[in-house]
Amino acid sequence: MAETNGNGSAPRKVAIICSKGSLDMAYPGLILANAARMMGIEAVLFFTFWGLDIVTERTLDKLHAGIVGNPATHMPAMIAGLPGMEGLATHMMKKKMDDLEIPTVREMLEILDDAGAEMYGCLMAMEMFDRDKDQLVPQIKDVITAMDFFEKAEGAQTIFI
Amino acid sequence: MSTTSFAGQEIEVNEDGFMLNPDQWTPEIAAELARDAGIDPLTDKHWEVIDFCRRDSAEKGTPPGVRRITKNTGVSMKEMYGLFPGGPGILAAKISGLTKPKGCI
Numbered sequence: 159m160a161e162t163n164g165n166g167s168a169p170r171k172v173a174i175i176c177s178k179g180s181l182d183m184a185y186p187g188l189i190l191a192n193a194a195r196m197m198g199i200e201a202v203l204f205f206t207f208w209g210l211d212i213v214t215e216r217t218l219d220k221l222h223a224g225i226v227g228n229p230a231t232h233m234p235a236m237i238a239g240l241p242g243m244e245g246l247a248t249h250m251m252k253k254k255m256d257d258l259e260i261p262t263v264r265e266m267l268e269i270l271d272d273a274g275a276e277m278y279g280c281l282m283a284m285e286m287f288d289r290d291k292d293q294l295v296p297q298i299k300d301v302i303t304a305m306d307f308f309e310k311a312e313g314a315q316t317i318f319i
Numbered sequence: 320m321s322t323t324s325f326a327g328q329e330i331e332v333n334e335d336g337f338m339l340n341p342d343q344w345t346p347e348i349a350a351e352l353a354r355d356a357g358i359d360p361l362t363d364k365h366w367e368v369i370d371f372c373r374r375d376s377a378e379k380g381t382p383p384g385v386r387r388i389t390k391n392t393g394v395s396m397k398e399m400y401g402l403f404p405g406g407p408g409i410l411a412a413k414i415s416g417l418t419k420p421k422g423c424i
Contacts, residue, residue, distance in 0.1 A: 198406025261424065272397040274400055
């Protein structure tokens with residue numbers, strides 16, 4: 159990977175832990191990792207617990223925007239919990255992203271792989287959710303333990319999402 | 320803002336070394352900016368990217384991000400990282416004499 163960043167200074171590295179599986183919590187980690195790679199910063203991503211849904215073939219195209227219990231929607235919890243509201247919010251969010259030419263989650267994973275970001279699944283979460291490596295996207299390099307992850311994250315700024 | 324000497328010319332740059340006036344840019348300056356970033360020599364593929372960045376920036380008023388470059392040239396995402404190993408998001412624009420792109424993709 160990159161030996162220097164664009165300013166010619168020493169290499170930097172970020173390690174991003176993605177632990178949530180909603181659409182609105184999937185993008186921050188993916189975008190931050192991509193921004194890091196674009197400026198020559200190494201990036202390692204670790205998908206754990208619900209974050210596994212971001213990299214599971216069956217779920218990654220169907221992530222939902224989390225609106226229940228999210229005060230930032232400025233919507234009464236009762237309304238947000240009505241049938242169809244989450245689907246509507248997800249649809250609106252996806253449309254807005256499409257208008258802004260923000261890539262889909264699947265394309266973001268391809269971009270990150272091409273950009274040289276390293277992506278790993280969490281072994282314990284895989285066991286908890288009865289998931290096999292072949293159910294994950296091919297961009298996932300390996301399924302590893304939290305201790306393995308910290309070895310790979312050595313010297314990195316770590317971000318938990 | 321300060322000035323620095325590139326290819327025998329006094330050039331206005333910001334604190335990160337990005338040129339402030341794209342009209343001062345010349346291919347010789349691009350080669351020197353590239354050398355500073357460890358890229359030497361600039362290949363045809365580099366020039367394809369640089370030409371697109373300058374053309375697109377002149378049209379849109381802002382430098383393109385990496386994804387926009389790959390969508391509009393024959394250069395793939397993987398190739399972009401090979402061409403600009405120090406970070407294609409900033410280096411493509413910097414070598415093209417443009418400011419830092421505003422997007423994150």
